[in-house]
Amino acid sequence: MRLINTATLTLEEFNDVSQIPPYAILSHTWGTEEIAYETMIAKEDARAAIINKQGYQKIANFCKLARFRNLQYGWVDTCCIDKRSSAELSEAINSMYRYYSDAFTCIIYLADVAVDPAAEDRYLVLESIRRSRWLSRGWTLQELIAPFKREFYDTNWKRIVLRGVDDEKELLEAISQATGIPTPVLDMTKPLRDYCVAERMCWASKRQTTRDEDMAYCLMGIFDVNMPIIYGEGGRKAFKRLQSEIMQSSFDQTLFAWRGDYEESGLLANSPSDFANTPPLSLWRPRYLAPYHMTNVGLSIQVLDVTNDGDPARVRELAELGLMPQGDIPAGILAVLQCNIPVEGQEGDREPGALGVCLDMVDASFRSMSGAPVRGYRRICCWTFSTVPARFLSDAPFKDVLVLEDTHDRLLRTVAGKWVVRSTSFDRESLAGPAQKGPRTKREAS
Secondary structure, eight states: OEEEETTTOOEEEOOSGGGOOOEEEEEOOOOSSOOOHHHHTSOHHHHGGGTTSHHHHHHHHHHHHHHHTTOOEEEOTTTSSOTTOHHHHHHHHHHHHHHHHHSSEEEEEOTTOOOOTTOOOHHHHHHHHHTOGGGGBSTHHHHHHSOSSEEEEOTTSOBOOOSSTTHHHHHHHHHHHHHOOOHHHHTTSSOGGGSOHHHHHHHHTTOBOSSTTHHHHTTTTTTTOOOOOOTTSOHHHHHHHHHHHHHHHOOOGGGGOOOOSOSEEOSSOSSGGGGTTOOOOEEOOTTSOOOOEEETTEEEEEEEETTTTTOHHHHHHHHHTTSSOOSSOOSEEEEEEEEEEEEEOTTSOEEEEEEEEEEEEOSSOEEOTTSOEEEEEEEEOTTEEEEEOGGGTTTOOEEEEEEOOHHHHHHHHHHHTSOOOOOOOOOGGGSOTTOEEOOOOOOOOO
């Protein structure tokens, strides 16, 4: 790890993790005059030319605050990583969450917030923080969640302190309202692992990054996974890889509880934005756990089939309730994921319902590794998912299926030499009632 000496503003190496001293860490949004590693190690005469640059002044002010806290070292992402080295950059990105969680304190610099020390209006201060660009960036999500201690500063490097006994609590509540991150996560009274995958994805769903791939890379620490950094692969492919890594270490099927404006898809989302406005979800008790994994022909997974293997009467009943497409009886299933979604009861009370997604059969033959025949499917009506009442679950069988991702489906169509026929006749309006509809954002088809 490379740290800045806060007294000399020079960089020092610490290769032995056990020898890393206490340090402060900076969280900020990048500007136009940031100071890179190669500039920081330049000769004195070259460095003299950058002293007045905004990026250097930012580092100097940060180091001044660190020294005031008797911290001899600090870490800043602009200059402590040699981004010319792909290996070093990959290591730093994979270690970033740990860098912030291990820091003695995190100094958060809000360049677009100016607080008048004489101002008495707490609402105006909180509102300016809620609108800060810092709360909309992808990388700052983990920089907000990971640190044990945070200090907020405005554009003039004045600490943001609300007047009152519970100023920190009120500040965290304002940030929670602006970001959707529950206050117990921010005040560390509840561990991150207590929140399901879909909910954590939702926190990132409205954030942006400069490089498309970073929208996946900035979430590795949030899900405690690691993966190679491959700039140039594209944001969608990077996010698919992130989800595959999450599957390797978690049986949380809320990973598949997303909604996007696609006619059909696999079970993996294309972007964190697909998880926008995700409702509260809870996992089933681990009584029906079965492994699932990505194969070269699709996602092999066991789902609860509430259509009872396409029973016409059951399919018709589900369609009449708006849980499946109306029209011709589809050669598909309503697959229940192992998580619950609260729904309003008849008397206004909250009772859980299972979350279901519609899968339509693919016109091709598949076999499992053991040689047993298995059916292939694609998710349809991706803009919504259904809330399945408990009465449909008791007699529903578990079923092994393959769900094709877009790349698998395209290859299948190419090899077959024709378009694979979809058997379902449906429209958006046919899914009404208890179905949970999400925002419909027109995006380019894959």
